[in-house]
C-alpha cells in the first residue's frame with residue numbers, strides 16, 4: 001500500500017499524499033499542488049472533492065448507509081429522540097442521563113424569543129413563503145442575541161448553538177401561525193421538543209390542544225432523519241459563510257437560503273406537488289414517459305450521493321404508514337406514490353441511472369396528513385437541519401487548520417484588453 005500518488009504534468013512528477021479516513025474512500029491531498037506545480041484541480045459541483053475533515057456524519061451512498069458519529073440512522077430513528085441526536089451531533093457522544101437532563105433543560109430554557117422579535121414578523125406579508133420569513137428572521141437573531149456572537153469563544157459558540165436549536169421551532173411555528181393569521185403560541189417548558197413544536201403550530205386559543213403521541217413521535221423521527229447529512233449544499237454554505245468568521249446566526253440564515261432550492265430542501269414540496277399533478281394511478285405511465293423524454297424530473301427520486309436506496313426513505317415510508325393509519329386517512333396520493341415507486345424501480349431508465357426514492361418521496365404525504373401546508377415542508381427540514389449545520393460550523397472552528405474558503409476557477413473569459421470609449425464601440 002502506498003501512502004502517496006504521483007501526478008505527472010509534462011516532464012515533472014508531483015507527489016500527492018494519500019490521507020486515510022476511519023472508513024470510506026482515501027483522499028488525495030492536493031493542498032500544495034498549486035504552489036508546487038502552478039495547476040489547480042477542476043471539480044465543479046465538488047463531485048470528487050473533500051472540502052474538510054469531519055467526524056460527524058458518514059455516508060456510503062453505494063451501500064445506502066448513513067451514520068451519525070458511527071450510529072446507523074435507522075437505529076437512531078427507532079430508539080433515540082431528536083434532542084439526544086442533537087447532543088450526539090454537537091458533542092460527539094450519546095449523553096448520559098445527567099448530561100441529557102442538563103442539555104434538555106438548556107434547550108428548553110432558550111425556546112422563548114425576545115418580545116420585540118415577535119413584532120419583527122409583522123413586517124412580512126401574510127402570504128410570504130415561510131422560507132423567506134425564516135431566512136430573514138434567523139438572520140435577525142444576530143441583532144437580538146449579540147452576547148453570543150464572538151466566534152472565537154467556545155462558550156459563546158455553545159450558547160449560540162443551543163439558542164439556535166431551541167429557537168428554531170419557535171420561529172418556524174411563528175412563521176406558520178403568521179401565514180395562517182393565527183396568534184403566536186408561547187412555548188411550554190413541560191412539553192418535549194417535538195410536542196412543544198406541534199403545539200406552537202396547531203394550538204388555537206379557542207380550544208385546548210390535545211397531544212397525539214403518534215404524531216409527536218413522527219415529528220421527532222422526521223427531525224432525526226433530517227438532522228445532518230455531511231457536506232451537502234446547505235452545510236457547505238454554512239461552513240463557507242462561517243469560514244470568514246461571520247456570526248453563527250448569519251451563517252445559518254445562509255444555509256436556510258441554500259436549502260430552499262428545489263434540488264435540495266425544496267424537493268419535498270415539489271415531490272408532493274408532483275404527486276398531486278399526477279393525481280391518480282392511471283396517469284403514471286404518461287408521467288413517467290415525460291420523465292424519460294426529459295420534460296421534467298421525477299421529484300423525490302435520485303440523490304447526489306445515494307446510488308442505492310436512501311436509508312432515510314425506508315424509515316420515512318414506515319412513518320408515513322403509521323401517521324396515515326393513526327389519523328385514519330386513506331390518501332389517494334399514497335397509492336400514487338407506491339405505484340410510481342414500483343413502476344420506476346422496475347424501469348431500466350431509473351435502474352440504469354441508479355435512481356431510487358429519496359427521503360422527500362414520502363415525507364410530503366406524511367407532513368400533509370399531519371396538517372402542514374406544502375410551503376412549510378422545507379421549513380421543517382431547516383428546523384431539523386439546524387443542528388447539523390451548527391455542529392459542522394462548531395467543528396470547523398475547533399479545527400486548527402481552518403482557513404477562509406476560497407475556491408479557484410478555470411477562467412475562460414476575455415484576456416486583458418484596453419478600455420474603449422463609448423463613441424468608439426460598434
Ligand code: ACO
Pocket residue numbers: 262263264265267291296297298299300301302303304305353355358359360
Ligand atoms: N428524475 C429523472 N431523471 C433523473 C433524476 C430524477 N429525479 N435525477 C437524476 N436523473 C438523471 C439525470 O437526468 C441524469 O441522466 P443522464 O445521465 O441521462 O443525463 C442522471 O440521472 C444522473 O443525474 P445527475 O443530475 O448527474 O445526478 P446528480 O447527482 O447531479 O443529481 C439530484 C442529484 C439533484 C438530487 C437529482 O437526482 C434531482 O434533481 N432529483 C430530483 C430532486 C430531488 O428529489 N431532490 C432531493 C434530494 S435529497 C435532499 O436534498 C434531501
